[in-house]
Amino acid sequence: GACLDAKDRGVADGRPLCLGEREWRELSSGQLSSRDPDDVLAVERGLDYLRNRSGGLIINALARDVAESMPALRQNMDGLAALFKEPKKEL
Secondary structure, eight states: OOOOSGGGOOGGGTOGGGOOHHHHHHHTTTSOOTTOHHHHHHHHHHHHIIIIISOOOOOOOOOSSOGGGHHHHHHHHHHHHTTSSSOOSOO
């Protein structure tokens, strides 16, 4: 998994955020590269803002007839919780 704390981010070993190029491409739908210093800096700045400066994140979902999709939505929200310094046990 990704290492989110600044001291553990893995830039020295060529794997920013402890993710390889394949993971960077997959997580960004092919838009970001671990080899592009501007991409790495933008992600690190965004992560710093989310974890240290923002007041949180609000996600609003409005849908109809999607009961079968709710487990996937819940899983995605649980995954986002890991980005915060002190994720809540329940979302």
